[in-house]
Amino acid sequence: MARPLSEEKRQAILASATELVATLGTGAATAKIAREAGLSEGTLFNYFASKDELLNQLYLEIKTDLGNALLTSYPSQASVRERSRHVWNNFIDWGAKHPMKRKAMRQLSVSERITEQSRRQGNAAFGDINRMIEESLVDGGPKGCSMAFAGGIFEALAETTLEFIARDPRQREHYKETGFAFFWSGMSK
Amino acid sequence: MARPLSEEKRQAILASATELVATLGTGAATAKIAREAGLSEGTLFNYFASKDELLNQLYLEIKTDLGNALLTSYPSQASVRERSRHVWNNFIDWGAKHPMKRKAMRQLSVSERITEQSRRQGNAAFGDINRMIEESLVDGGPKGCSMAFAGGIFEALAETTLEFIARDPRQREHYKETGFAFFWSGMSK
Amino acid sequence: MARPLSEEKRQAILASATELVATLGTGAATAKIAREAGLSEGTLFNYFASKDELLNQLYLEIKTDLGNALLTSYPSQASVRERSRHVWNNFIDWGAKHPMKRKAMRQLSVSERITEQSRRQGNAAFGDINRMIEESLVDGGPKGCSMAFAGGIFEALAETTLEFIARDPRQREHYKETGFAFFWSGMSK
Amino acid sequence: MARPLSEEKRQAILASATELVATLGTGAATAKIAREAGLSEGTLFNYFASKDELLNQLYLEIKTDLGNALLTSYPSQASVRERSRHVWNNFIDWGAKHPMKRKAMRQLSVSERITEQSRRQGNAAFGDINRMIEESLVDGGPKGCSMAFAGGIFEALAETTLEFIARDPRQREHYKETGFAFFWSGMSK
DNA sequence: GATGAATGAGAATTCATTCAT
């Protein structure tokens, strides 16, 4: 029966789910998510066939959102360092701006309810970013540091940086700077 | 004094909980945890007053276990780099040896059921490690890289490294090496 | 607006609860109450948020029911004695007609689960009756017999009378008569 | 295996049970009763084969205690009124002195766990009192007021009186007086 | 298409009772 009507409502559900999953984990009740979205219990299931589907879609939605954010105003022509730095900044800015999405993503990432397929799909959205990292590796990262590994490290460092920014927001620029410096020195030698 | 509470059974519960929390998240049923431990449903609550207490104790247990592992054979007299490397190796070896503990810890870390107090207590167990990192900073890490931040990065890198080792165990030594190289180059300049 | 909560079902739950609380005390299982009401376990909690709420509502429901019964066809213009007698008759008739409500009320009255607020609210429903008793006191009951105390006595005597009627229903009219005679002679001199 | 040893412990259990049944109803946990009595869970069952037996014994114990109290210093030779008054005073004094026993008795009286046999046995302890009341009826109570009914009324009035004394202890003597006056005027014509 | 009542399978606990120590 085709995608149901209101995209607005779908977004409301996802926004509500973000908030509640971030706060309560994936155990957050669908009824609560629906109510918080201004809808009733049953309506949620017109938009998502099951809670698992909702969680998986949420996972993809956030992952895609982050992916898009990372590439905003991407300076294709700039040096590898500048491009890396650009992505890094976008990552940190996105994370600082959307703390709930970040927290929700942490919950979803460890959840057994997110299928392997969703994970693959989610990572696919990072194709461009990985390609960028790959290029930088060409210039010689640490011996044998694969693209995937470098990407993982990039993400882990960004996550850690965001964690510390969340604890002490006034030092945001400091952590942002230091975090990247760390990454770059690891990559470039 | 009748039978005393058996430390053996307590450990069986914690082991079972490790396994199931790793697999199913903190939503794993207490009944299942008990059964897997070879005990009946009610017995679990003789050892842990509530599920929350079980989870918090499990968190501490694993955290302590890791803390102890990190300091095994710690070469107090060696150079900063060697000591860092030692701790790193211990971390990776522990993680590779106890994948379930690691997965359980990831679940517990993001759970709203782990109290602030448990987290503080858990981190306290890392006092020595942090002190070691602090020393290494004296020699000049990246400008302004606080001890806490460096510790966070260390952990994040180790986690990422373990993640990749888990995916491709044959490359274990490679990742172990590369991960540390990354850390050290970030720290030492 | 989907199906509305059915008043009929709510009443079925209360009726079932009356029966079972009367028989088994407040320990009666909610599952049993629901089943006896022809509903499933979970449905009960759509009507009453918790067992405590069910018990408190039941308490109020019965108390109100009794209060209404007492004032049925109240002869406002009659003499104090006739009015007292009227209320007495209504009390006895109500009790004889609804033995389960009476037994349930006894259980609820001594239960620690009935809140102070419910008790106050329940007594408030007896405002008119107390006023009537008050009037009768104006004509001089036993020296210093406060309205509240007289009301308590009235109730206690009615309860006792009902108890004996329950044991020997054929003597119903006899006990009804004798009980009131006792009350009145105590009150009027 | 004969009655187990320490009568002292048995009494401690009964005392603890009195307190807890008064407060929490018959749902009070045996483990709690035992602990409060300074004993361990299992020991309780050396003294009482089951919780039901404990409750029934408690019922009898309190009933007997009250029965004994009522007849203390009974003035066999005095007038009916004086003897009634004597019993009344003893009742009120006992109730005011042992509020927990009174509350426990209220709980036990409505409990389905007290057997018919216990109830009969309990009432048997009141043989003498009933006989006294019977005598007073010879002199002409309200027409047709049976001994049992009069006894029930006596008890109900005493209970009500104690209830009001509990609410306002300073008026104890007043209620004691008024309550008996009520009883006597009802009895004596 | 939206609603929310109905459902019943779990979930975490509690608790009387047993029995090894």
Place this chain on the structure above:
DNA sequence: GATGAATGAATTCTCATTCAT
């Protein structure tokens, strides 16, 4: 005789999901 760990049935309550309105 005292102890308290072990047990598992029973209890209250939650929640994803369905479906009549």
